[in-house]
Amino acid sequence: MHKRDFMKAALVGAATLGSGAASVAKPAAAPVDDRAYMAGLLEKIASPVLAAMSKGELKKTFPLELSPTWDGRESGVAYLECFGRMISGLSPWLALPEDATAEGKVRKRLTEQALQSYVHAVDPASPDYLLWRGHGQALVDSAYFTQALLRAPKALWEPLDATTKKRIIEEIKGLRRVNPPFINWLLFAAMNEAFLLQIGEEADPMRLNTAVRMIDEWYIGDGWIKDGATFHFDYYGSFVMHPMMIQVLEVMEAHKAPFWKDDLTKWRELAVKRAQRYSEHLERFVSPEGTFPPFGRSLTYRTAVFQPLAMLALRKQLPAKLSEGQVRSALVAAHKAVFSQPSNFTKDSFLTIGFAGHNPALGDWYSNNGSMYITAEGFLALGLPASDSFWTAPAQAWTQKLAFSGQPFQKDYAVDY
Template identity: 60%
Template sequence: MERRHFLGAMMSCAGLGASAGSEARGTSEANGASLSLSAPASDARAYQLELLRKMAMPVLENMARGQLKKKFPLELSPSWGKADTRVAYLECFGRLIAGLAPWLALPDDDSAEGKLRRQLRELALQSFANSVDPANPDYLAWVSSNQTLVDSAYFTNALMRAPKALWDPLDAVTKKRIIAEIKGVRRYELGYNNWLLFAAMNEAWLLSIGEEFDILRIDTAVRKMEEWYAGDGWVKDGEAFHFDYYNSYVIHPMLLEILEQMAGHQRAIFYRKPEDIRDLALKRMQRYCEHLERLISPEGTYPTIGRSLTYRTAAFQPLALLALRKQLPASLPEGQVRAALHAVHTAVWRNPTNFTADGFLTLGFAGHNPQIADSYSNNGSMYIASTGLLSLGLPASDSYWTSPALDWTQKKAFAGQPFPKDYAVNY
């Protein structure tokens, strides 16, 4: 599949364009015509790359200059329940960079995409330095509220996803400061729910760089996720089952990546082999991904269920992550997942009110809609949507992008085509 990408001057980044064959045939021309993005809706990778640029550039450009707090137009939920708004900037940067990291780790080249990647990586590295420099205006709220614990984990998750691109190039002072801030986050009390994974992610990252880490925080999180496993690929968020997308936002991706670090370093978890627990977690995540794919309608819409719907396409982080890792279940061919996720992205992001006039994300779902925001949400929280773009960490030549587009399950079902039956699993 041929693609051509057009970029203007790198600092203005007017947009990415492409020419390609049909993708996600359920997306109408009318939908594409209303896009605020310059990439045509027919090309999945060009569209996602433009979306990545649109999310990332205003944040990283300003933060690298120490101007994010000055320029970021803070928007709070109408039911905002926190006194300290400083957490918004850590949420914005930490969540954004967690989704960008795999793409930033791709090798440099002289293509337009390569030049954009090099620019954004340099901005990201400077942003990391500013984030822990007490003398910089964009020094983040490391001593604030227990929300700091949540978003420190996305911060370290990014470093763990792209260590050679985002950790190794940092200077020694910045590295020392980051380590100190992450260890300092241990001061915050843990929620008895998915928050256990945020603490464990920080410790797993410390393990990954050879630092002293707290094994009990990792072991406890892993053990509780096993205890809270509800069956058929779903994990409860604490003692109660919640029908929402927190298995996508936090539980499955973080659990798998934490276990991967434990297995890589041969660190037993309560005397059990970490690779055995990792392999079971992967199987369960694959099963959950089968459910996610079946939730996507022929038009690319999906159920508006549960908390944090304003996180938008982060609901599909597990599918994007397993695509990136080449670990999609055999029941989900790459071309089918790509087409389904492209339909989701165009359905959600075609409304220009998802962004402010100066390019920052707004509170909402498929457009600006602050009334659906939760009491803990601000527009910095919205940058977790970048994790729906993790598959951009695969180069344009990868089979995920070049294989033929296939209809996804609901599209087949409602077109009267054969589609696979579904059964619960016992693992």
């Protein structure tokens, strides 16, 4: 597919809100269109950020937008939020082998820009040196920054020069100064320690073990996890809890890290099972039109809601009840429902604060337009090659589409793990 055809397919897909999966008469067309749409949309989200930051010009060109209820913290936190969250979701796509396709050429360009952006992020002499040493918010977004390096080590970590690697390690260790509150922030501290452990640096076992123990204590059943002492009915299981818990446990298991109880393999397998159950709920949230319930904190994170579903698809760990064709169709439909609104982007294609369109009033007291780039986490399945069965399987109706068209669909029952 030529690049102009690749982008045309993405634009055509974005314009067909509510079409959902391909028609029964043309099942072969859906996989190509679905991937082209998702890849084109992710390129649109990532390109302005990486094009600017790779030249040290993100702060110069990224127009800050703060929530009307902004708490007054230093606004410079937005740039680490923007790059860290975006690169985390983008990284599996960049990890694919190089190829000569139009998509491959896009990935190559974005990877080269991402590497240069990592250099600027930690170079004190760069205009785009990020706010590592100011507000404690840096701990949050450093975890996405390092998560990307764990997800795509050969594409994003290994090619970096020795000076940049040393600077990254210093900045990540420096964030141990932030004492994380006993909420989801424990996982941000643990993710950074997992990164250090993975690259052979000394990691803090207390930060790793405390996060795992508390997330387990906060698990309330049927796939749902409290955020600290209080249960919040929101999507933090998607934004943080399930994905980071699994990744932290994987690294600990691989390196035989000190652990407080039983064996790490059992705990990692349990975390996956719980994420699978939670993902069954996510799939059932998608309406026949691709919309999904707008509830809870950080709603402006848009399609990051579907990070666990996309992550399990990437890892070939989808629940047995969910086929690849139905999950792909549901994810594409949800992205179309959100991103069909042009006001999601500024005229320069930077994300705005909002949900399905620009709506700054939906922002929380910690929200800025850099925060919005966590939506890239909904695109993790692009880390599977175009030839993978996730993309080539025939499109299938997801649960609500079956239910509201009078077709048979599976009943749902709680689990006891």
